[in-house]
Structure formats: C-alpha cells, structure tokens
Amino acid sequence: xxxxxxxxxxxxxxxxxxxxxxxxxxxxxxxxxxxxxxxxxxxxxxxxxxxxxxxxxxxxxxxxxxxxxxxxxxxxxxxxxxxxxxxxxxxxxxxxxxxxxxxxxxxxxxxxxxxxxxxxxxxxxxxxxxxxxxxxxxxxxxxxxxxxxxxxxxxxxxxxxxxxxxxx
Numbered sequence: 001x002x003x004x005x006x007x008x009x010x011x012x013x014x015x016x017x018x019x020x021x022x023x024x025x026x027x028x029x030x031x032x033x034x035x036x037x038x039x040x041x042x043x044x045x046x047x048x049x050x051x052x053x054x055x056x057x058x059x060x061x062x063x064x065x066x067x068x069x070x071x072x073x074x075x076x077x078x079x080x081x082x083x084x085x086x087x088x089x090x091x092x093x094x095x096x097x098x099x100x101x102x103x104x105x106x107x108x109x110x111x112x113x114x115x116x117x118x119x120x121x122x123x124x125x126x127x128x129x130x131x132x133x134x135x136x137x138x139x140x141x142x143x144x145x146x147x148x149x150x151x152x153x154x155x156x157x158x159x160x161x162x163x164x165x166x167x168x
Contacts, residue, residue, distance in 0.1 A: 003070045003071075003078070004070065004071055006070050007066075007067045007068065007069070007070030007071035007072075008067070008071060009067075010063050010064070010066055010067030010070065011064065011067035011068070011071070013063060013067075014060050014061075014063045014064035014067060015064075017056070017060045017063075018057075018060055018064075021053050021056055021057060021060065024049075024053060025050065025053050028049055028050055028053075032047075097116070100112075100149065101113075107130075107132065107136065107140045108140055108143065108144055110130045110132075111126065111130055111132075111137070111140050111141065111144060111150075111161075112144065112149065112150070112163070114126055114129045114130055115150060115161050115162065115163055116163060119162055119163065120155070120160045120161070120162055121160065121161055122155060122158045122159065122160055122161075123137065123138075123141070123152075123158050123159050123161065124158055126161060141161065148164055149163065149164055150162065150163060150164060151164055
C-alpha cells in the first residue's frame, strides 16, 4: 500500500472517530445537564468519560495530521528515493564498465573509451582518435565484437560503432 492510499485510510478513520466522539460528548453534556452535575456523585462517571474523550481527540488529531502528511507531503520522499535509485544504477553501471576495462588490453581500452565518449562513432573517426592503423583497429574491433562489448552498424559507406547494453 503506498503512502497516498495509507493517508486516505488514516483520514477516513480519523473523520469517523471524530464524528463518534463529538456525538458522545454531546450526549454526555446533555446527560450532565439533566443530572445537574458538578455537585452530584453520579457525575464522576460523566466527568471521567469527558476526560478520556479529550485524550482521544488528541490521538485522533495525530492520526488526522499523519494522514494529511502521507497524502500531501510524501511526494518529495518518493522523488528523493527515485533519484537515489537512478544514482545507484549509474554508479553500478560505471563500476561494471571499469571492471570490464580491467580485463582488456591497452588498444581495446582506447577503443572502448572512444566509443563511450561518442556513441555511433565511425570507424574512420575512431581510427584517427585512437591513432591506430586500419588493420589494427579492424582486428581490435573484431575482438571486442566477439566479446560482445560493441556492435557495428552500417552507416553509409562505413560502419558506426556502439557499446552494447552489457553495462546496464
């Protein structure tokens, strides 16, 4: 049950209890007036019941306030929790990426980092950025594709290189 639904339940319970207590207090006041209380021993029961109802009003007020809080003010908490979850996922993704990098040689690391910086980079641009020969780059890209770390897609007369979704 989410906070909003819980808040609505608390509000409903509070309203019902308030109606019951107001009705009880009004009946007790009528009964005390009929008995001509405050000088009568029979009025002790009514007086103690009135004291209990005042305490009950305090408790019901707390429940009512809690209900309002859960309905109207818990949205900020949900946003904070969502942001924390997204941050955690991005940190885990980055840690996973760094672990994968540790298992690669220096040429593969250069290529992976360049592809990460510019998704969809062409092989020609990648060759210039990593300062590798065409043959060496082609060899490294084949290895990375076999390891399922990158994917190549046709883009005009050349290929565009993308990271696979292994880091999610």
